[in-house]
Amino acid sequence: MAVTAEEILATYEELSEIEAQFDDVETDIIRHQYNLSKDLYVKREKIVSKIEHFWPLVFEQAPMDIDEFIQPSDSQIILGALKSIDVKRFEIDTPVEGGDPRSVSIRFEFNENEYFENKVLEKKFWWRHGKDGFVGYVSEPVDIKWKAGKDLTNGLLSLAKAAWEEEQTASKKEGKEKKELTPKQKELKEKLDAEAATGAESFFCFFGFIGERVSAEENIEALKKEAEDRKKRQAGEKVEDDDEEMKEDEDDEDWEDEEDLDIFPQGDTIAMAIADDLWPNALKYFTQAQESDDLSDDEDDEDEEGDEEEEDGDKPSKKHKACAHGCKH
Amino acid sequence: MAVTAEEILATYEELSEIEAQFDDVETDIIRHQYNLSKDLYVKREKIVSKIEHFWPLVFEQAPMDIDEFIQPSDSQIILGALKSIDVKRFEIDTPVEGGDPRSVSIRFEFNENEYFENKVLEKKFWWRHGKDGFVGYVSEPVDIKWKAGKDLTNGLLSLAKAAWEEEQTASKKEGKEKKELTPKQKELKEKLDAEAATGAESFFCFFGFIGERVSAEENIEALKKEAEDRKKRQAGEKVEDDDEEMKEDEDDEDWEDEEDLDIFPQGDTIAMAIADDLWPNALKYFTQAQESDDLSDDEDDEDEEGDEEEEDGDKPSKKHKACAHGCKH
Incomplete structure (x- = not known):
């Protein structure tokens, strides 16, 4: 098969278009399934609330991708105090510009316990598109009010939250120049390096996951660009592959060692495992x-x-x- | 929480009903998604047929649950001769009594190769409900016309097919009595025991998977029984838990060591991994x-x-x- 470079390129353009069409179907299906299942989940919660330890038992059977992050001390809180879990597709419930049906909030309800004051821990995951081609979940740290001497994250979660807030403020001030780590970020990086040696991080660090820095504005911009490219492609026009260019851009905007600063880099995987597996299949577990x-x-x-x-x-x-x-x- | 045994039972009845409702939604969603994606898959095939080695490359990146069954010699056939894969939900395309949208046929197309004569290998998986409470995929062996000295399954696949045919004939004759192994089944059992020692079974044994013996008739019967139970439940009537009873029944009807006779007991898992992951996510792989x-x-x-x-x-x-x-x- 002798094909020219031009033909190969054309084929890839067609692939991009068909991928976009598959994505449209998936988006439609997630929305459809959510709307069909919503009331059932409410009914399910009513029933399972009558079963003692329902959610702790479900968590005990959690699939590997969740279970591997649960330390024995985490397990004690979950078994002893987890009251319920709830999962909502908040951008289906309340549509916003650039919103995606994949965006998900996970809400844990707890009984009074000896570890922390919170009765509810809720974490949101926004499904966003970045200018560099990234597509996936991003989040914000959620702090936990640990009781004295009971912080399973050993101060990491609170520090991650504080560093994040400092980063937000600095972000607004500094604009587009190359960014240095803020003082809290530096402190966080040192603490993370020190902790890495001891291993066995608490599952509750999950609440500290941030992921890539993609704001709601950047998401809207990236979606617009994707839509434009798609139109061009459909019209048979050439679409510039401007990844390299954007990559250079990126360096100017991003924090140094952004990924090293995440106290739970696998947070997006866990969120998906809970929202797409543990939650819908709770009865099976x-x-x-x-x-x-x-x-x-x-x-x-x-x-x-x-x-x-x-x-x-x-x-x-x-x-x-x-x-x-x-x-x- | 002091609850009576009666209350616990009532809660479990409610759980069964809600499970059935979730299942209805899932069935609906599978059908909806299939119908929305059908044309896209045809378009995709048209595009990828222009890319050399598309499907072999996809297979090379197959997720663990498929990859672990591919031996080096299997890999040689797949890389050298696999032309395309097609997946159809044949009981959506052609509805039958007791049919399920999960029933799936997987069709492999091959180029001329030195291993076998077949240009197409197609295997069907029926999603069935058994009288014993089983729900899952069952199939029938599909034989391969190996070229001389090239049978990667070392005669296992052909023997599995022959034993299956003998079993079908014997089944009709003997009716409900306790069944002894047929001669071919005995031969298969011995061969399987001998092979087990050498390990490393070919991926092409996948075409020999049978699974539990659940006929189309038994499936229809089981579905009727489930529907009746569900009506009773909805009307607040008690549903007999007759599993124990059925278990005894079972012994009279089943072949001895039925599971030991399957040359590829994980066939249903592979079928799902192909139909629900490799196939829809082929572009990603x-x-x-x-x-x-x-x-x-x-x-x-x-x-x-x-x-x-x-x-x-x-x-x-x-x-x-x-x-x-x-x-x-």
Whole structure:
């Protein structure tokens, strides 16, 4: 197959257009599914609130991508005090310019506990497009009012929040020049470096995730640019690949070592795992928790094979509906 | 919280009903998404057919749940001869009684190659409900016409197909009595036991997956029973939990060691991974393949961080749209 560079380019342009069309469908589907499921989730919460430890049991069965970040001390809070979880697609509920149905808020409700004062911890994740081509979740740190001597994040979360606020103020002042780290950012960087050595960061650092710095304004700008490019493409015009150019731009605007400053860089992955898996599949995970309870109740009766099957619970293909009644197959 | 056993049971009944309602929404969404995307997939195929090695490159980036089953010799066929993949929801395209939008057919098209005669290998997965509470994919073995001395499955696939046909005939004759293994089944069992010792089964055994024996008739029966139970539940009537009873029934009907007879028991997981991930996200995996190509082209320019980022490609949260043009960020 001898193809010219021109033909290859044309094919890639077509691919970009079809990707945009798939994205439109996905956006439509997320909105449709959310609207169809909304009332069901409210009903579900009403029912599961009658079951003791429902949400802690669900969390205990959390898939690997969440579970690997939960330390034993985190687990103690979750098992002892987590009352409920709620997930909302807030830009479907209240549309804004540049809003996306993927934007999600995750709300944890807690009972009175010995670790912190908050009854509610809520974190928002905005789905945004950056000028550099980035598409994904960004967020803002949410602080926790730890009780004396109980801060599982060892001051990191509060410092991340303070550094973020300083960054916001500095951002407005300095404009577009090359940015140096603010004093709080420097302090945060040092603390993070020191902590890295000790390992085992608390799951509650999740509330400190920021991600890439993409403001609502930049998002709107990037979306406009994408829409223009798309129109050009549809009209058969050439679209400039200006990534390199933007990359240079970027250096002028971004904070140094921005990513090193995130106390929980995997926060977007966790947000997705909760919003797209743990939350919609909570009943499945609860059933799994019951089954594994049953298994430990009569462990002697079970051979090794039974145990293996239980660990295989992540597999969504096979389910035994009746299992919600606590039976085993 | 002091709750009576009666109240607990009532709560579980409510959970079953809400689960059924969620399932209705999911079914609706799958159908809706399929119909919205259908034409786009046709367009996509038209475009990607112009790109050399598109599907082999996608397969090369396949997620772990697929990749772990691909042996080096399988890889040689896929890279050398895979022409295209197509996925259809055949029970949406042609509705039948008891049909489900999840039922999926996966069609591989191959170029002339030194391994087998087939130009097309197509495998269907029916989403069925069993009388024992099973819900999931079942299939039938699809044989491959290997060229002399080239059978990567070492005769397993053909034997699985022959044993399946014998089983079907025996099934009709024997009716409901306790079933002994047929001669071909015995042969298959022995061969499987022998092969187990050598390990490293070919990916092409995937075409031999059968799963649980749930006929179209049993599926319709089970769905009717589920619908009746649901009506009772909605009317506030008690629904008998007859799993134990059915379990005894089961013993009379099933083949001995049915599961031991499957040459690729993970076939349903692979089918889902292809239909729900590799196929819809093919453009993403293709982009990843290009990026990793670029990386190896100028490996010296890249620091370790770059490599890590590339391996992280499974993460759907962050994408750099412009990457389809082969650029790196």
